[in-house]
Amino acid sequence: MKRIILLVAITLAVACKSADATGYTVVEISSNSKDNVYALNNNGWVTISTVLGYMQSEMSLWVNGSRMKIGVAGFGTNSPRHLNDYNEVAGDYGTGQPFFYMPGRGIFTIPRSGNFTGLNNSGFATMFSSLKVMESSAYNLRDNMELPFPANRRGLFSTVHLEDISNTNVLAGYMVTKEKSGVSENAFVFYKQKFIYLKGGKGAKALFINDNNWVVGTANGKIMLWRSFYKNPIIIANGLPLGINNRNQVFGYGWIWENETMVPSINILSDIPGYSNYTECGIVDINDRGQILAKVSDNAGGIKSILVKPKEGLSLPSKSAVFQALVRK
Secondary structure: OOOOOOOOOOOHHHHOOEEEOOOEEEEEEEOOOOEEEEEEOOOOOEEEEEEEEOOEEEEEEEEOOEEEEEEEEEEOOOEEEEEOOOOOEEEEOOOOOEEEEEOOOEEEEOOOOOEEEEEOOOOEEEEEEOOOOOEEEEEEOOOOEEOOOOHHHOOOOEEEEEEEEOOOOOEEEEEEEEEOOEEEEEEEEEEOOEEEEOOOOOOEEEEEEOOOOOEEEEEOOEEEEEOOOOOOOEEEEEOOOOEEOOOOOEEEOOEEEEOOEEEEOHHHHOOOOOOOOEEEEEEEEEOOOOOEEEEEEEOOOOEEEEEEEEOOOOOOOOHHHHHHHHHHO
């Protein structure tokens, strides 16, 4: 589960600028190219890492137009990768040290090297470490303890990769196994204390899971969607997914898939005043309210981080509109 203050000297009125269109409201989070946005929760909060200078950055939470710093500035790129609905943050410092932030309690480091791959609302997280020994772990971050998980199937012949955890504590990932014919990858979920291998053949990876037990991943360069642990997946498109929310919207850098329809994300900006000249809309995250965290750019090289809020009852553009957009490309 499995992304308004500008750091330039402009007026507050511009900083809080929003644009209304037929179905969307857009809030500008930042026009500072040194700001990297990472995650978006259902409260509309956003995690940001800001480059301060050579090999230094600081992290913050964007909350309704203001920022709260997380920890202190540090070496390298500090990455606040995951944000749950309790406004807790899991990520890693530029040194490779994982951390966990809890509002009111501060920031804590995890005594190992690795990267968090998922975080749920219970404060449980998945992690993968590729330093020295490749292994996966599941953590109860609030109590700072590792959860029992048979990840130690790893060894000379297999490695477990945990990639995401749902709010119902179902884990998703893939197993890498060395065989005589080479290396194979098999997608799985860890459900009710047992592994369930997903259909899709060798080369399949489960990367994201939502609370409806829909799983998104890849197999041989194609995006796969499992709507059941026990049935064959459907193929959405070629490429790489970035997540799935509880509205069953699958998304990637430049697209959203919903109800058998793929919509280029740039279409969302086309009718919004002030944004029709933008040529790229890279999705970072989408929450369960359908709000979209994105990075947009124009022909002049301008870059903004924005939050796109759909109005109630909004549906994605029709299939004909999607087809026309794809033809134009």
